[in-house]
Amino acid sequence: MERPIIGITMGDPAGNGPELSIKSLNSETLYQKCRPLIIGDAGCLRVAIDTLKLSNQIKVNGVSDPSEAKFEYGTIDVIDMKNVDLATREFGKVQKMCGEAAFQYVTKVIELAKTGEIDATVTNALNKESINLAGHNYSGHTEIYADYTDTADYAMMLAHDELRVVHVSTHVSLLQACQAVKKERVLEAIRLAASGCQALGIEEPKIAVAGLNPHAGENGMFGREEIEEILPAIEIATKEGICIPDGKAVPPDTVFSKMEGGWYDVAVVMYHDQGHIPLKVKGFVYNKELSKWDSVAGVNITLGLPIIRVSVDHGTGFGHAGDGSASPASLNNAIDYAIRFAIHKR
Template identity: 65%
Template structure:
């Protein structure tokens, strides 16, 4: 019973979330490490059994986490009646499916805030479908921040020992430049440092990227490094954080892969996402398929644990049974690690 309960949202039902969830829970070792609970419409999970050809697995419908069996061979589903199966189809932007994905996220946050699940893991949602359903958020991170009342938070992406966090994410590039301010950069450095400590890294080295090419080249290509980023780094150092930079972004990630930094603070969305997906997403051009879609998205600064897949809904091949579950497995592993660490800290206190 010491295994943490993971609340796993099904994501947009028109996407790959239900099928990769079934694939992930087809591994008996998962149940040795955690108690997985799927939050979603049981009709979608039942069809995912068909899509993935897993007739040996059973479904167990529950109304609350305490009713779960948490035994390999049976997938516990906290059922929310969200999908009209007569109107459902895979691979399409649909407000019904956008609402379903949103309601699952809202429910799992409520469960975590109430202490009924130890960590939350999210499958991909479609932002257009969610907004068409009337839920006007830019993504999971903003939903979590809103419903947990969190002001200071950031996104961390991780693949093996490469970790990146962001000063800004789902905004235009023009707006992202305007958001590079000392206080925000300092907040993200602090959050990054704390996250590494929580992952068991005793003396984290926090690399901090510049915004401009060559980290501004002493002001030749911009002054954000001089006026905003460097002062944040100096303040972090004064607080005892090993913050290093501003780093030229074009070499920072190669150095991070080489062990120079435990985590890298990035100034905007793609500065962090591109290197993570280059190493985590592996396409086999000879076979015409993805060999790996790996990586984890973790929201830091929240009062609850949230880890997620680092990919989209894969509408292009949803419902065909070919989706790769590796990113979800990685997200579950991160959630388990963080939940166990949180329990250990609570036990010491």
């Protein structure tokens, strides 16, 4: 099978995306699995190569079209958008220019995927304040992708090793998140979780549905959302043939330990932090003796889109951007997931 072309956005030019892109693509093994293509600014990548002291090993090939790419280890192909003035770029700062550039990288990679010129998309981190300063009123990548692909029904999946979660709601207040726990949306998230796992090659995924309240409501003592909204969604999904072993909401304080033990392939969670916290406790490992992160791993996948989108599960790293210290683990994981999705889709 021909290696899939994976389009990778460079992320905010003032952040860690340029150096992470270089680190991840400085791998001969990666080029044996796929044909990576950065969407960004060639000048930023050249600066990152110098920072990482890799100028004797890697060169940048600026192109305007995927057909011009070489896809050879040692040469990093980039759709050169030429959006960044290096003389005015400041690492670690919110800047209108960088927000505009990051936004343009995302819309370009979406365009390439929609026209079939690339097989999957991977996104480095952008800064929400920067893109809004540039006049693009989105709360993140997910909303941009949904808008530019005309997708109404979508959900976020986080994944690290065998832990996977799909959210009923994400970037809203906790009060709004509780109000969003409705039968229709819970059912939609369950369906997306099932199809997302199947797209990874898990033919009959086992799905847990976390409760909203402590102890999953304790039969109505601590809230009735499990009885009135979550259980009806589970019953419909079960009738559709989706495997939900428990047949009811699982207490959220035990669902992740059970998934680690192999009980489930994915958990549907009710709100942002219910899913993010356990995934990041496992994927983000800080070494207090060395005062540095040993691991920043995990990926963010948008389900329900007509194109494949996987992202790093961390921010722009403004605090250390440009010093070469950022870990590429999450980007490596994201590219691997994108390859899996692309191959299975074929």
